[in-house]
Amino acid sequence: MAEESLKPSPLLPTFARADLSFERGEGPWLFTDRGERYLDFGAGIAVNALGHAHPHLIEALEAQARKVWHVSNLFRIPEGEKLAQRLVDATFADTVFFANSGAEANEAAIKMARKYHAVNGQPERFRILTVEGAFHGRTLATLAAGGQQKYLEGFGPKADGFDQVPYGDHEALKAAITPETAAIMVEPIQAEGGVRAIPPQCLRGLRQLCDEHGMLLIFDEVQTGVGRTGKFFAYERAGVTPDIMSVAKGIGGGFPLGACLATREAGKGMTAGTHGTTFGGNPLAMAVGNAVLDVVLAPGFLENVERTGLKLKQRLAELKDRHPSVIEEIRGEGLLLGIRTRASNVEFAAAAREEHLLSIPAGDNVVRLLPPLIISDADVAEAFDRLDRACGRIERAAQKGAAA
Numbered sequence: 001m002a003e004e005s006l007k008p009s010p011l012l013p014t015f016a017r018a019d020l021s022f023e024r025g026e027g028p029w030l031f032t033d034r035g036e037r038y039l040d041f042g043a044g045i046a047v048n049a050l051g052h053a054h055p056h057l058i059e060a061l062e063a064q065a066r067k068v069w070h071v072s073n074l075f076r077i078p079e080g081e082k083l084a085q086r087l088v089d090a091t092f093a094d095t096v097f098f099a100n101s102g103a104e105a106n107e108a109a110i111k112m113a114r115k116y117h118a119v120n121g122q123p124e125r126f127r128i129l130t131v132e133g134a135f136h137g138r139t140l141a142t143l144a145a146g147g148q149q150k151y152l153e154g155f156g157p158k159a160d161g162f163d164q165v166p167y168g169d170h171e172a173l174k175a176a177i178t179p180e181t182a183a184i185m186v187e188p189i190q191a192e193g194g195v196r197a198i199p200p201q202c203l204r205g206l207r208q209l210c211d212e213h214g215m216l217l218i219f220d221e222v223q224t225g226v227g228r229t230g231k232f233f234a235y236e237r238a239g240v241t242p243d244i245m246s247v248a249k250g251i252g253g254g255f256p257l258g259a260c261l262a263t264r265e266a267g268k269g270m271t272a273g274t275h276g277t278t279f280g281g282n283p284l285a286m287a288v289g290n291a292v293l294d295v296v297l298a299p300g301f302l303e304n305v306e307r308t309g310l311k312l313k314q315r316l317a318e319l320k321d322r323h324p325s326v327i328e329e330i331r332g333e334g335l336l337l338g339i340r341t342r343a344s345n346v347e348f349a350a351a352a353r354e355e356h357l358l359s360i361p362a363g364d365n366v367v368r369l370l371p372p373l374i375i376s377d378a379d380v381a382e383a384f385d386r387l388d389r390a391c392g393r394i395e396r397a398a399q400k401g402a403a404a
């Protein structure tokens with residue numbers, strides 16, 4: 001361990017990486033180069049929706065790799081038209097733009113909302129309301145949309161056109177609307193922000209506000225989408241639909257893929273030449289995206305995610321009762337769950353890692369559990385045992401600290 005930390009890495013040190021590397025994976029398990037097994041309840045930050053080495057995804061990627069990898073968007077890509085049609089059929093949307101990441105999907109969403117008002121003869125309507133604690137990506141525009149000072153610091157003036165309102169304050173949101181407001185952009189559940197859900201009635205309230213003011217409603221479902229909450233998309237819980245929605249993470253099952261979905265009306269300004277991408281929607285990504293949907297949209301799959309999510313949430317509530325000095329609150333829907341800890345979330349995630357369970361810290365002192373959507377009841381039981389031991393570790397460390 002000491003030897004390895006001495007070895008310098010050529011990577012730009014923008015991540016505080018754990019000293020672990022994985023050689024292969026299988027379902028919800030990852031195996032290190034030393035042959036140790038970890039239960040992966042982080043899924044590469046909600047990306048490996050079907051776990052590791054899913055046979056159907058491997059087959060789709062291999063088959064496409066033998067045909068054609070990349071042709072650019074100067075030509076028709078049948079796999080992409082098929083994937084877009086399936087997304088349109090299964091959601092509110094009429095049209096889809098493919099990108100490679102969540103931030104790019106959001107960039108497309110932001111540009112689309114601005115263009116919509118411009119082609120309506122109101123180019124001054126370009127500002128977008130977002131919620132404090134949001135996370136929309138790390139590009140200059142999506143950073144400004146997220147509005148988190150710690151991420152904006154040192155990168156020059158914040159991109160104009162984004163106004164933040166406090167989480168959960170409907171009146172402040174109403175007051176922030178001006179004749180320049182183009183759209184409201186929210187995550188139905190703030191994931192990086194600490195698994196903070198916007199209640200369904202509030203999402204309905206946002207829809208109503210947008211309709212009253214001629215604004216567009218943008219849902220960032222980069223993390224909540226593609227089955228993560230037990231629905232195909234989280235907006236289904238609220239019974240309202242957005243005008244524009246960004247998707248990424250789970251939709252590629254580990255292959256980089258993002259998408260911006262929209263109604264025909266919201267997308268009407270995005271004509272030939274208004275936006276572009278070299279890699280977005282390439283045949284490899286499209287083949288994998290279609291394979292992910294084959295599994296996620298198969299009868300019973302989402303119901304099973306919902307059932308497993310409830311089971312896991314119940315077990316976490318039990319864990320909270322067993323360890324009240326460590327766990328304060330359990331949050332979330334489906335398999336996007338958060339443990340608000342009384343320790344530090346980084347310490348909690350480290351203790352879980354000692355027990356060979358991977359989790360992901362988030363804001364608000366929360367640790368996220370984002371397991372692959374294919375986990376079994378046995379995996380839930382295994383996670384419970386490991387988390388139980390991790391809590392024990394934290395309790396013992398606190399007792400030692402108090403005694404010293």
Ligand SMILES: *Cc1c(COP(=O)(O)O)cnc(C)c1O
Pocket residue numbers: 100101102103104106135136137138187191192220221222223224248249
């Ligand atoms: C991860 C995430 C993003 C950014 O996605 P990248 O692929 O890292 O660019 C945007 N919005 C939400 C809600 C996310 O969870």
